[in-house]
Amino acid sequence: MGMDGWYRRAVLRAADREPVRRLLESRGMGWGVERFVAGHTLQEALEQVRRLQDQGLLVTLDLLGESVRERAQAEEVCRAILHMQDEIRRLGLQAHVSLKLSQLGLLIDEAVCAEQMEQIAGRAAALGQFVRIDMEDSSLTAPTLELFEHLLSRHGSGHIGVVIQSYLRRSYNDVDRLTKLGANLRIVKGAYREPPAIAYPDKRDVDAAYLRLVQLCLDRGTYVAAATHDSRLIREIIRRIHSSGITPDRFEFQMLYGIAGALQRQLAGEGYRVRIYTPYGEQWYPYFSRRIAERPANLWFVLKNLLRP
Numbered sequence: 001m002g003m004d005g006w007y008r009r010a011v012l013r014a015a016d017r018e019p020v021r022r023l024l025e026s027r028g029m030g031w032g033v034e035r036f037v038a039g040h041t042l043q044e045a046l047e048q049v050r051r052l053q054d055q056g057l058l059v060t061l062d063l064l065g066e067s068v069r070e071r072a073q074a075e076e077v078c079r080a081i082l083h084m085q086d087e088i089r090r091l092g093l094q095a096h097v098s099l100k101l102s103q104l105g106l107l108i109d110e111a112v113c114a115e116q117m118e119q120i121a122g123r124a125a126a127l128g129q130f131v132r133i134d135m136e137d138s139s140l141t142a143p144t145l146e147l148f149e150h151l152l153s154r155h156g157s158g159h160i161g162v163v164i165q166s167y168l169r170r171s172y173n174d175v176d177r178l179t180k181l182g183a184n185l186r187i188v189k190g191a192y193r194e195p196p197a198i199a200y201p202d203k204r205d206v207d208a209a210y211l212r213l214v215q216l217c218l219d220r221g222t223y224v225a226a227a228t229h230d231s232r233l234i235r236e237i238i239r240r241i242h243s244s245g246i247t248p249d250r251f252e253f254q255m256l257y258g259i260a261g262a263l264q265r266q267l268a269g270e271g272y273r274v275r276i277y278t279p280y281g282e283q284w285y286p287y288f289s290r291r292i293a294e295r296p297a298n299l300w301f302v303l304k305n306l307l308r309p
């Protein structure tokens with residue numbers, strides 16, 4: 001395992017410790033978290049959507065939250081997402097929704113989750129919107145893809161899509177199967193702590209797999225969202241797209257709110273579709289810790305802010 005893998009695993013393990021979590025959460029959002037999170041409320045996030053849109057960027061909005069253990073809470077999240085879909089429509093924004101199945105009851109009971117997702121995908125279809133199911137840790141890959149395939153068969157690839165992580169050894173087979181069904185996929189490297197038996201420990205293998213998966217989507221002619229800040233991979237994808245004459249309406253780039261802003265605007269200026277994953281809400285801690293785990297410089301950023309009086 002390279003240094004990158006070692007650092008990421010160490011940070012994710014430390015962030016899981018209760019005292020660390022309590023310390024950081026007790027600080028609230030105002031010490032640097034807002035670099036990665038667009039606000040506490042939908043209202044605040046919608047202001048950021050407008051700001052991004054004015055810069056020529058598209059958005060996918062995410063109500064932060066995961067690992068919900070109570071049915072009532074899953075239903076509350078579902079209502080909040082339905083409201084978000086309505087607000088996007090009412091305000092005429094260039095945005096769609098991203099969500100996690102574990103915030104809609106997947107850890108309680110797959111049927112509970114399926115009920116919430118049917119409402120959300122149904123609303124998306126009625127409003128002409130799209131919903132993206134994020135991918136979580138490997139214990140949820142199979143149930144997530146199973147529910148996704150069910151929703152895809154009911155609502156079609158124009159309204160529902162999912163995420164595939166290139167660090168997982170299984171992903172080539174998943175992309176092979178899903179692209180045959182016409183699925184709209186977001187390809188990411190993967191952000192969780194996984195054992196080497198399941199995920200490539202070496203960054204070079206993850207990057208090589210990333211290009212293979214994007215290429216497979218392009219070859220099959222399905223819509224693909226290449227979600228990465230890795231400028232080397234982005235330039236390689238652009239080179240391949242040009243050499244095979246693929247038009248810009250068949251793919252998009254995606255990046256996270258607060259990361260690589262100059263690259264986001266540059267690609268949009270070159271005429272590519274660029275969509276910004278924009279999270280908001282109170283449950284920022286797990287999302288924030290994954291962002292810290294991605295980059296040692298972000299840990300210094302956190303420590304500096306924590307030590308400031």
Ligand SMILES: Cc1cc2nc3c(=O)[nH]c(=O)nc-3n(C[C@H](O)[C@H](O)[C@H](O)COP(=O)(O)OP(=O)(O)OC[C@H]3O[C@@H](n4cnc5c(N)ncnc54)[C@H](O)[C@@H]3O)c2cc1C
Nearest residue numbers: 134135188189190191227228229230254255256277291294
């Ligand atoms: C739109 C979007 C949606 C995502 N959805 C999921 C998902 O559903 N499931 C999942 O497991 N993962 C998801 N991820 C996270 C992804 O798996 C990676 O962890 C993350 O994108 C970092 O990898 P990278 O592709 O940017 O490449 P890296 O090789 O990690 O980074 C390349 C360069 O990008 C910059 N960079 C990367 N991360 C950061 C950071 N945190 N802060 C500052 N600069 C950074 C640095 O300059 C770095 O050198 C998503 C990522 C994006 C962009």
